[in-house]
Amino acid sequence: MTANKYKNLCIGVTGLNANDNPGPGVAVIRALKEGLGIGVKIIGLSYESLEPGIYMHYLVNKTYQVPYPTAGTESLIERICQIHEKEGLDMIIPNFDAELYNFIKIAPQLKKMGIHTLLPAIDQLLMRDKVNLAAFGRQKNFYVPADHQLTTEADLKAAAEELKFPLVIKGKFYGATVAYTFTAALNAFHQIGSAWGYPVIAQQYIKGTEINIAALGDGKGNNISIVPMRKLYITDKGKAWAGVTIEDPALIKLANSFAKATKWNGPYEMEIMRDGEDRLFILEINPRFPAWIYLAAAAGQNQPVSLVKMAMGEEIIPFNEYEAGKLFIRHSWDHVVDISEFQQFSARGEL
Template structure:
């Protein structure tokens, strides 16, 4: 499909929680809306009644609540079918880690309904999971901190011997702490175990400069866009508060290598730690756009808009340059609404 003239696309987007640790949805929409090549009607898909995007009526045209990911595929598909009947959705862009499994699985059914998406397949999605990442890096020649899966606290000592303190002790899904001694490691093990269950992941501690890279793959192994950002300041939750685009081919090359190896389809974020001796370690791969994705548009590589085009079947040429030194500074803004809007979205599931 070519975008001859202006055409109105109906795009459904999740991740409207533009709160202190924001979801990417609002930033994705902002980037898409800025693209001059198409007109859009944005359908917000929300989980909770207080996601700010629901109430940002110049960003989101209409919002529908959708079932939590834990409800599974069927209820999600039912709900999207209902929404589709009313809105005639062209494209859906999910932005939460926890919902991606479901959206990838229902991809073919959505396609049958006429709804496009542009997501990695399940195999790619699983390969970047944190319990598989080390093996993945080993296979493709990318540096990933060594880790061990621990089921018994008695195995901690052996892992510590191999990996050396300090260690990063991580939960299966979330949470991580740095342990400098076996006592700290033990304590972290017990806490994480009771919170997230087993196994616990014990990882080599890598010290260095934290770089985040937003990248977009076409699913054939080509990198359409890659923009590295260095965090300038972080919140107490470790999220970027401000960041700047930087120019270093070791990062762009790393992202290209990752996308080539996985044939990644869609957006992703590589969290990279650059050690003092200049080695970039991949710490984590997020299988979706990051919350700071608008910076890619501001720097001249509008990744969300490119994803829209590819999803709709247009061939997109890889970007070659971006502006270095573009800074984003996140700020908060108190949006005002009325209890009636809150009641409608929470009571009827749409606004």
């Protein structure tokens, strides 16, 4: 099918935050607009009033506030029904780890409403969860750093004795801090635990080169698209602020091995560390598009567009090449809007 057949689609997109720890939503929308045409209608689905994507009217046609994932599936489906009655949604692309469980649970209801999704199964989501990643690696013969699950300070002391310093303290969904002392580790444990809940994960620190892979699985053990990127500049939150696409058969092989082992359905990101012995350690598997996904589109593999076409039932021929040496540099931009727009969204939950 040509892009013209999709030009009038109405697509809901989450993840509209664009701060120093950006969500993927704005990048996903850029890729969709570029690949499907400006006629595609984008409905933002936002959790907070200060997510910048809400006010980017050149990308987002209208935005609705949706309940936090902790509110559960009933609240979510009720809100989506309200939005669907007004907008006629054709598809929803969730972009946050924490919301995926709810969207997977309501996917059958969405399908009956005519709203398409392309999401992993619950068991796929759980197998790559941070608390299960080390066991997954042992089972499937992937290199994964050793880790400990932490619920108490005693757990942290035991982890520090085994893993040694530095070690990485991670939240269940978000947040990662490299701690070089027990005091720093303890502070991170309490801070991340209070923000994202317990258990917190203490992970073995692997020194090396950080690489990310954006991929799109077909649910049958294959990848439709794979684009590796080497981080060039990393923020204090561990996020890539600049990166470049690279050509490396070992990375392609790793992503294909993951897809084969899991039969992953939909987008995912592999966070990799290549150590001094050229081993590829899987640090995380993020079950959605990364915030840098527009780079993949710019390099020749528009994964968000492929996702839409797959969700609509089109057979997609896997990409077999991309342009290495494509560089992205993230930047800050003061987006100025009238306070009345913020007040309207805060009061009415839509803009």
